[in-house]
Amino acid sequence: MTTFDADGITLERVREYVWEIPQEGDMRVPARVLASEALLEEIEEDKTLEQIKNTTHLPGITNYAICMPDGHQGYGFPVGGVGALDAENGCISPGAVGYDINCGVRMMRTNLTYDEVRGHEEELVDSLFANVPSGLGGGGIVEAGVDTVDEILARGVDWALENGHAVEDDLLHCEDEGMREGADPDKVSQKAKDRGKNQIGSLGSGNHFLEVQRVTDVFDSDVGEAFGLEEDQIVVLIHCGSRGLGHQTCNDYLRKIEQQHQGLLDQLPDKELAAAPAGSQLAEDYYGAMNAAINFAWVNRQLIMHRTRQVFERVFDRSWEEMEMELLYDVAHNIAKKETHTVGADGEERELYVHRKGATRAFPAGHPEVPSAYRDVGQPVIIPGSMGAGSYVLRGGENSMDLTFGSTAHGAGRLMSRTQAKDEFWGGDVQQDLADQQEIHVKAQSGATIAEEAPGVYKDVDEVVRVSDELGIGDKVARTFPVCNIKG
Amino acid sequence: MGYELRDHTADVAVAATGDSLEAVFAAVANGLAAASCDEIDDAGDRFSLAVTAENSEALLFDYLDELIYLRDVRVVLPVDHRVDSIETPSAANGGADEWQLEASARGVPLSEIDAREIKAVTYSEMRLERAGTDGDDGGWEAYVVFDV
Numbered sequence A: 001m002t003t004f005d006a007d008g009i010t011l012e013r014v015r016e017y018v019w020e021i022p023q024e025g026d027m028r029v030p031a032r033v034l035a036s037e038a039l040l041e042e043i044e045e046d047k048t049l050e051q052i053k054n055t056t057h058l059p060g061i062t063n064y065a066i067c068m069p070d071g072h073q074g075y076g077f078p079v080g081g082v083g084a085l086d087a088e089n090g091c092i093s094p095g096a097v098g099y100d101i102n103c104g105v106r107m108m109r110t111n112l113t114y115d116e117v118r119g120h121e122e123e124l125v126d127s128l129f130a131n132v133p134s135g136l137g138g139g140g141i142v143e144a145g146v147d148t149v150d151e152i153l154a155r156g157v158d159w160a161l162e163n164g165h166a167v168e169d170d171l172l173h174c175e176d177e178g179m180r181e182g183a184d185p186d187k188v189s190q191k192a193k194d195r196g197k198n199q200i201g202s203l204g205s206g207n208h209f210l211e212v213q214r215v216t217d218v219f220d221s222d223v224g225e226a227f228g229l230e231e232d233q234i235v236v237l238i239h240c241g242s243r244g245l246g247h248q249t250c251n252d253y254l255r256k257i258e259q260q261h262q263g264l265l266d267q268l269p270d271k272e273l274a275a276a277p278a279g280s281q282l283a284e285d286y287y288g289a290m291n292a293a294i295n296f297a298w299v300n301r302q303l304i305m306h307r308t309r310q311v312f313e314r315v316f317d318r319s320w321e322e323m324e325m326e327l328l329y330d331v332a333h334n335i336a337k338k339e340t341h342t343v344g345a346d347g348e349e350r351e352l353y354v355h356r357k358g359a360t361r362a363f364p365a366g367h368p369e370v371p372s373a374y375r376d377v378g379q380p381v382i383i384p385g386s387m388g389a390g391s392y393v394l395r396g397g398e399n400s401m402d403l404t405f406g407s408t409a410h411g412a413g414r415l416m417s418r419t420q421a422k423d424e425f426w427g428g429d430v431q432q433d434l435a436d437q438q439e440i441h442v443k444a445q446s447g448a449t450i451a452e453e454a455p456g457v458y459k460d461v462d463e464v465v466r467v468s469d470e471l472g473i474g475d476k477v478a479r480t481f482p483v484c485n486i487k488g
Numbered sequence B: 001m002g003y004e005l006r007d008h009t010a011d012v013a014v015a016a017t018g019d020s021l022e023a024v025f026a027a028v029a030n031g032l033a034a035a036s037c038d039e040i041d042d043a044g045d046r047f048s049l050a051v052t053a054e055n056s057e058a059l060l061f062d063y064l065d066e067l068i069y070l071r072d073v074r075v076v077l078p079v080d081h082r083v084d085s086i087e088t089p090s091a092a093n094g095g096a097d098e099w100q101l102e103a104s105a106r107g108v109p110l111s112e113i114d115a116r117e118i119k120a121v122t123y124s125e126m127r128l129e130r131a132g133t134d135g136d137d138g139g140w141e142a143y144v145v146f147d148v
Helices: A037-043 A048-055 A121-131 A146-155 A157-162 A168-172 A190-196 A221-227 A243-260 A262-266 A281-316 A400-404 A418-424 A427-438 A447-452 A461-471 B021-036 B056-074
Strands: A003-006 A009-015 A018-021 A031-034 A065-075 A077-086 A104-113 A209-218 A233-240 A326-332 A334-343 A348-357 A380-383 A391-396 A441-444 A474-487 B002-006 B012-018 B045-053 B076-087 B099-109 B127-130 B140-147
Touching: A003 A037, A009 A048, A018 A048, A031 A048, A037 A065, A037 A461, A048 A065, A048 A077, A065 A400, A065 A461, A104 A281, A104 A380, A121 A209, A121 A281, A121 A441, A121 A474, A146 A157, A146 A190, A146 A281, A157 A168, A157 A281, A168 A326, A190 A243, A190 B056, A221 A391, A221 A474, A233 A281, A233 A474, A243 A262, A243 A281, A243 B056, A281 A326, A281 A334, A326 A380, A380 A461, A380 A474, A391 A461, A418 A447, A427 A441, A427 A447, A441 A447, A461 A474, B002 B021, B012 B021, B021 B056, B021 B076, B021 B099, B021 B140, B045 B056, B056 B076, B056 B099, B056 B127, B056 B140
Parallel strands: A031 A065, A441 A474
Antiparallel strands: A003 A009, A009 A018, A018 A031, A065 A077, A077 A348, A104 A233, A104 A326, A209 A233, A209 A474, A334 A348, A380 A391, A391 A474, B002 B012, B012 B140, B045 B099, B076 B099, B127 B140
16 A cells, blocks of 8 residues: 655555545544645645644544645644534534634636736726725725624625625625525624624735736636636636634634533644534534624625726726626635535435535535536636636536535645745735736735735645546636735 | 744744743733734824633633734734733632733724734644743743734
8 A cells, every 4th residue: 555654644545646544543533635745745744634633533523534635734623624523413613614704715707808908907906905905904895883794794795785785696606695594693792793893895914815817728618618717808806704703703612612612622632623512502603603704704705896896997997797797606715514415335414514624615516505507517616826826716526525525625725834934035026026027916015915925835726726626526617817916 | 031923834823931921921912913013113002901711821812812802993903012910710819710811002003004914813732831840930931823
């Protein structure tokens, strides 16, 4: 048997790109890593493997804990982790969802070509930067009272539609039509709402960004057509989450679990994996609060997208409808969802809390939860790359249900720490190089953010996507390349 | 005595030391401020805060969580941290069964600086312990990972 030795942890090769850490000690199931050897050599450099092993200690974990090709060290659960926990006898873990509940990505199409945008890049990047709040303390597109926050938490993008920030068609191209059932605003704390109310429609900082991109390749013309993508077309990608409201919600529930379910916590190797037992009041409360935060994040991305339409109208002096600025799709990559999966040799159907932290749902063609617009071809998956590399649009692959509970990667995955990045790169140089060598126009609140997010700090997104495609969990449809990028 | 920012693939970690529990708490908080902003000016007014929790680690977590919360709602970056007192649960503090902290900080308006967002404090790899060997009062050490 081929094995890979990673400093004390031995992985056995199950088949090409599938590696397994066998069950031992208190592990309830094996752990799996989906990667090429090249990616595995990067993954073994930090604590990713130890963290995915720790994840297998969670009660009710089903089949195996899985690390995606872009996996890297997080806190508790690795980023790029998928864990399916039994919804009856298992648990739900706020730490395994992450602080930024429903951090995710959406892509908007346009009918503009790259040639039509050339010459307008500076104006476009300046206008986007001036009109889309970013960074810390930059406010939001909507300033609201707590009543409005409650409505957003309960109704999601439906609230945006009623208030003129969305059109009906936007809802049809979002998971759950932009409104998560079972959202309970009463389970979100006052503190979380106070943080959220002046951040509705804002990018935040860190790795979040808004990018105008051009489609450079369409690999699958049939699916590309179904997604409305063709070469040279301009698209807009928006990456952000639930802001302070989501961060506070995660922390509130971590602390409640610590106070109410110490027994379960004591069984876990990392306190950050804190989980509430399925069926407990706290598990129900967290699920209601998390669903509400999911709605908040959808509204956040919706407001930014709608504002972007208005910016394009001014820059190109045409209505957004005329530019066919339509939502392609919106995916979450920090989320837990109750889903029914077929598990075990006898094909038993079971309800599971599928935790995807830095992983994207990737349901294949024909799955009833894929919106009808895409059901024949599979769910769109959007994989943002770094600002000097491409991003990808995939579609859910036919092996995803068997291999990964219907999931694939979520991005390039970090390689270098933020402190090291700042030592190696200077924001001004990175910005200049991107403009001079690649015609990418970047504008950020802070030079440090540009340095920390320099293209060199990320793994090779091409290799991550190649592995996803080879495994048949997410198939390549199109590749895009940045034109303008704004960040916090 | 003070803090250092440490490498972490996606996030940022603060390692801090202090002569007392109060000093090490304040040092971690100063590390959080440094991780948020490279150059901090002299602007802003001081404000005070109080936190209670069931044990010392939870108190550190809640203190840092409160600072991040106050940053968002006051729209200021809390800097120049002072922890005035940490009371342990005892008859001496009126029979309270929780740890109590009183602190203050200066709030620099976010509009005046280029600060970036630290999303949250985490329990991951958190350590809060006495430095040095048994009986030797070497002060305190703490290690905290923040989500960026």
